[in-house]
Amino acid sequence: MWRQNEIEVATRGRGFHDLTAQVQAAVRSAGIRIGICHLFLRHTSAGLCITENADPQVRRDLERFAARLAPDGDPLFQHDAEGADDMAAHVRSLVFGHELSVPVCEGALGLGTWQGIYLWEHRTDAMRRRIVVTLTGEP
Amino acid sequence: MWRQNEIEVATRGRGFHDLTAQVQAAVRSAGIRIGICHLFLRHTSAGLCITENADPQVRRDLERFAARLAPDGDPLFQHDAEGADDMAAHVRSLVFGHELSVPVCEGALGLGTWQGIYLWEHRTDAMRRRIVVTLTGEP
Amino acid sequence: MWRQNEIEVATRGRGFHDLTAQVQAAVRSAGIRIGICHLFLRHTSAGLCITENADPQVRRDLERFAARLAPDGDPLFQHDAEGADDMAAHVRSLVFGHELSVPVCEGALGLGTWQGIYLWEHRTDAMRRRIVVTLTGEP
Numbered sequence: 001m002w003r004q005n006e007i008e009v010a011t012r013g014r015g016f017h018d019l020t021a022q023v024q025a026a027v028r029s030a031g032i033r034i035g036i037c038h039l040f041l042r043h044t045s046a047g048l049c050i051t052e053n054a055d056p057q058v059r060r061d062l063e064r065f066a067a068r069l070a071p072d073g074d075p076l077f078q079h080d081a082e083g084a085d086d087m088a089a090h091v092r093s094l095v096f097g098h099e100l101s102v103p104v105c106e107g108a109l110g111l112g113t114w115q116g117i118y119l120w121e122h123r124t125d126a127m128r129r130r131i132v133v134t135l136t137g138e139p
Numbered sequence: 140m141w142r143q144n145e146i147e148v149a150t151r152g153r154g155f156h157d158l159t160a161q162v163q164a165a166v167r168s169a170g171i172r173i174g175i176c177h178l179f180l181r182h183t184s185a186g187l188c189i190t191e192n193a194d195p196q197v198r199r200d201l202e203r204f205a206a207r208l209a210p211d212g213d214p215l216f217q218h219d220a221e222g223a224d225d226m227a228a229h230v231r232s233l234v235f236g237h238e239l240s241v242p243v244c245e246g247a248l249g250l251g252t253w254q255g256i257y258l259w260e261h262r263t264d265a266m267r268r269r270i271v272v273t274l275t276g277e278p
Numbered sequence: 279m280w281r282q283n284e285i286e287v288a289t290r291g292r293g294f295h296d297l298t299a300q301v302q303a304a305v306r307s308a309g310i311r312i313g314i315c316h317l318f319l320r321h322t323s324a325g326l327c328i329t330e331n332a333d334p335q336v337r338r339d340l341e342r343f344a345a346r347l348a349p350d351g352d353p354l355f356q357h358d359a360e361g362a363d364d365m366a367a368h369v370r371s372l373v374f375g376h377e378l379s380v381p382v383c384e385g386a387l388g389l390g391t392w393q394g395i396y397l398w399e400h401r402t403d404a405m406r407r408r409i410v411v412t413l414t415g416e417p
């Protein structure tokens with residue numbers, strides 16, 4: 001059994017956007033008991049990731065880590081067609097990931113207690129981001 | 140055809156734990172000839188990865204690289220609810236990964252000769268870690 | 279429905295090799311309308327990734343970023359059985375990834391406009407690299 005649809009997210013610029021409830025709802029309504037939920041971001045300057053969902057400080061620390069690893073305007077980078085955050089965003093997308101497979105267990109996302117699914121916007125501007133959600137499994 | 144089960148691993152603190160034989164056994168007993176084996180760690184402070192399985196020095200070097208990239212007690216981090224290794228572990232989990240899809244080829248894991256599957260514990264304490272193994276394919 | 283085959287790529291040493299057209303052709307000929315295309319590199323010193331496909335400077339900047347993150351001959355590394363680029367290649371493979379799942383949408387890869395699929399060779403020598411392509415979905 002296969003289900004596929006697209007989610008569009010309007011980001012408010014750099015930062016984390018919790019998608020867990022939205023994806024959980026799509027899984028619960030699909031009628032799949034055992035399977036896989038695959039999320040794919042159709043962009044190379046933002047990301048999809050699973051991280052700790054309890055303390056917002058974790059996401060702030062991840063943002064600070066990303067800024068140290070690949071800062072905006074890094075003199076290493078020559079590609080800056082869309083600004084000082086352009087190449088930094090491509091690097092972050094690659095290092096932190098932009099697609100996820102999550103198991104479906106007993107009809108719901110098989111996440112651990114402290115796991116949340118996030119769209120991580122790496123551009124400083126607000127953007128429209130498209131995510132392909134593909135669900136497969138057995139009822 | 141779908142098969143799903145959970146593996147629990149008791150780690151001995153930070154380091155690599157070889158899961159290859161255990162996952163290979165699950166694949167071989169599933170009766171799937173062509174398919175995918177998906178491994179999903181239900182935690183955000185440890186990882187799942189594939190790396191070189193021959194020279195243990197490779198894993199020691201990876202550990203040293205991780206310690207340089209995101210050291211325990213890094214002054215950049217404010218989240219330290221569970222100690223100096225708490226946020227370092229979240230960062231490492233995200234950078235080095237915590238879920239894997241491996242092809243099933245002719246009834247076994249389609250790994251290359253030098254590839255091993257590892258649980259990478261990023262916390263310094265011994266922990267209990269749960270991994271969801273989802274197998275799908277055709278007989 | 280399942281299809282599986284292996285691609286072999288002869289690299290010219292370190293750098294990016296565009297696989298998009300080759301994978302797209304495999305997907306189009308498989309007769310799958312909705313599904314997943316999984317790519318798995320059977321090596322631990324090269325990678326598979328999706329990044330920006332328009333400006334070649336992006337890939338040059340990624341290469342420079344990788345060289346800063348994990349340089350050849352890094353004094354941190356002790357594993358150098360195959361040379362100064364050996365351990366650097368293992369680290370890069372892990373950080374930037376070596377397997378990909380891409381949705382199949384309406385019979386083709388569901389990539390965004392600016393996304394390309396690349397084999398990223400991390401060794402300085404020319405190598406032969408094997409990739410398992412696993413396709414599953416419904417017609």
